[in-house]
Amino acid sequence: AQKITQTQPGMFVQEKEAVTLDCTYDTSDPSYGLFWYKQPSSGEMIFLIYQGSYDQQNATEGRYSLNFQKARKSANLVISASQLGDSAMYFCAMREANFGNEKLTFGTGTRLTIIP
Amino acid sequence: DTEVTQTPKHLVMGMTNKKSLKCEQHMGHRAMYWYKQKAKKPPELMFVYSYEKLSINESVPSRFSPECPNSSLLNLHLHALQPEDSALYLCASSQLTSGRGEQYFGPGTRLTVT
Numbered sequence: 229a230q231k232i233t234q235t236q237p238g239m240f241v242q243e244k245e246a247v248t249l250d251c252t253y254d255t256s257d258p259s260y261g262l263f264w265y266k267q268p269s270s271g272e273m274i275f276l277i278y279q280g281s282y283d284q285q286n287a288t289e290g291r292y293s294l295n296f297q298k299a300r301k302s303a304n305l306v307i308s309a310s311q312l313g314d315s316a317m318y319f320c321a322m323r324e325a326n327f328g329n330e331k332l333t334f335g336t337g338t339r340l341t342i343i344p
Numbered sequence: 345d346t347e348v349t350q351t352p353k354h355l356v357m358g359m360t361n362k363k364s365l366k367c368e369q370h371m372g373h374r375a376m377y378w379y380k381q382k383a384k385k386p387p388e389l390m391f392v393y394s395y396e397k398l399s400i401n402e403s404v405p406s407r408f409s410p411e412c413p414n415s416s417l418l419n420l421h422l423h424a425l426q427p428e429d430s431a432l433y434l435c436a437s438s439q440l441t442s443g444r445g446e447q448y449f450g451p452g453t454r455l456t457v458t
Contacts, residue, residue, distance in 0.1 A: 261444065263446060263447075265449075271432050271434075271452040272449055272451040272452065273387065273434060273449035275448060278444040319387075330377070330392050330399070330400070330445070331400060332389070334386035334387055337384075337386055
């Protein structure tokens with residue numbers, strides 16, 4: 229079974245609209261961390277936001293927020309007021325056994341295109 | 345400063361060549377990683393170094409040989425590669441102690457094997 233599932237291969241969104249990128253995960257470990265990364269066409273993976281499994285509140289970082297629904301095992305990324313520079317590939321990733329295990333499992337990614 | 349640098353940016357090599365990829369970070373991170381990424385795919389973990397010791401090797405062929413000379417540097421030595429090894433090679437680093445432990449990536453080396 230896939231540990232991280234991103235069901236949207238591609239999305240087109242009008243500039244200034246909000247966008248939600250879906251991510252579901254599968255783990256039996258009670259301790260884990262969830263990450264979102266952005267990869268522009270230049271290739272560099274840019275860390276956006278983190279959610280720990282024991283965090284009580286949804287994470288926010290500027291225009292990025294994470295809609296964490298633990299019971300549903302989902303960790304959707306919300307980008308508010310999208311900008312042209314948000315066009316990129318977005319990867320959801322999970323690290324199980326939060327500390328001491330450095331292995332990240334990535335989803336297949338969602339390619340987001342912002343339309344002017 | 346959250347910068348990870350990688351050299352070279354682009355590399356073209358023949359199947360009989362020997363070359364090296366270099367990665368450097370000055371964030372005091374004690375974990376460093378090599379990933380391979382094919383087009384339109386997520387990164388695949390190759391190696392992890394923790395405190396300058398190899399802690400994870402994801403069954404990578406021996407034609408890829410990692411080296412961690414010190415806590416700031418990570419090399420990937422390449423020898424007798426195959427055309428299917430053409431890919432973007434990403435280096436990353438992270439803290440090992442408490443905290444989020446997010447990985448910071450370099451810009452990558454685009455490798456073409458001819």
